[in-house]
Amino acid sequence: MKELYKKYQELVEKAETENNRTYELISKKKSMVVRLRDQIEKLENRVYNYPSWVEVVLKPLAWKLSKDLHLPYEIYGPFGLSCETSIYLRADMQKSICDQPVYCLTVFPDFGKTEFCLEYDTGERTNRYAENTIGALNGGNKRCAPLPETYPEVLELVMKSYMEKPI
Numbered sequence: 001m002k003e004l005y006k007k008y009q010e011l012v013e014k015a016e017t018e019n020n021r022t023y024e025l026i027s028k029k030k031s032m033v034v035r036l037r038d039q040i041e042k043l044e045n046r047v048y049n050y051p052s053w054v055e056v057v058l059k060p061l062a063w064k065l066s067k068d069l070h071l072p073y074e075i076y077g078p079f080g081l082s083c084e085t086s087i088y089l090r091a092d093m094q095k096s097i098c099d100q101p102v103y104c105l106t107v108f109p110d111f112g113k114t115e116f117c118l119e120y121d122t123g124e125r126t127n128r129y130a131e132n133t134i135g136a137l138n139g140g141n142k143r144c145a146p147l148p149e150t151y152p153e154v155l156e157l158v159m160k161s162y163m164e165k166p167i
Contacts, residue, residue, distance in 0.1 A: 053109050053116065053118075054075065054077075054078065054085060057118065058075060058085060058087065058107065058118075059075065061087070061151075061154070062075055062087045062089075064151065065087065065103070065105075065154075065155065065158055066089060068155060069089055069103060069158075071089040071090060071091060071103065072089070072090070072093050073087055073088065073089045074087075074088050074090075074093070074097075075087055075088075076088065078109075080138045080139060081138040081139075082108050082138055082139045083108060083109050084106060084107075084121075084139055085106070085107055085108075085109075086104055086105065086106040086107075087104065087105045087106075087107075087158075088102050088103070088104050089102060089103040089104075089158070090102040090103070101162060102162070103158050103159070103161055103162045104158070104161045104162075105120060105154070105157065105158050105161060106120060106121040107119065107120050107121075107147060108120075108121070108139075108144055110146075117146055117147065118146075118147040119144035119145060119146055119147060120144060120145060120146075120147050120157065121139075121142050121143075121144060122142075122143045122144065122145050123143075124142075124143035125141050125142065125143060126141050126142075126143055127141065128140055128141055129141055
């Protein structure tokens with residue numbers, strides 16, 4: 001019997017040694033998988049890293065308006081499906097935009113054209129979407145027009161917003 005026990009014990013030790021080698025291989029492969037997942041995530045982040053139109057286009061415009069009007073600015077948005085974003089220029093940044101006169105420009109990016117452009121809310125409304133529908137609630141009834149090409153025209157548009165809509 002001792003010989004059988006000994007043979008069994010030798011087989012158990014051999015199996016444990018093989019199992020340990022296999023566990024080490026599994027551990028190495030799992031580490032490789034983790035490293036590969038990290039590499040894939042980094043690559044995916046590079047793919048989804050697009051410039052922000054707010055940072056590249058809107059903030060420099062707001063800064064120039066602020067400089068020319070001698071008023072601080074604040075950007076609200078983007079909001080909703082249309083990415084509606086507004087630049088508010090006002091004298092007192094401690095007060096709400098509802099409690100003082102403001103200059104305002106509300107824009108919508110147009111990603112659908114071959115070239116990027118901004119459109120602005122003309123203040124006119126359409127009846128494209130019925131009241132209280134998703135389209136209406138997301139600004140689909142706002143009449144938009146392309147933002148003027150030149151800065152003086154944009155400044156004139158902003159100046160009109162103050163005269164037409166004092167709060």
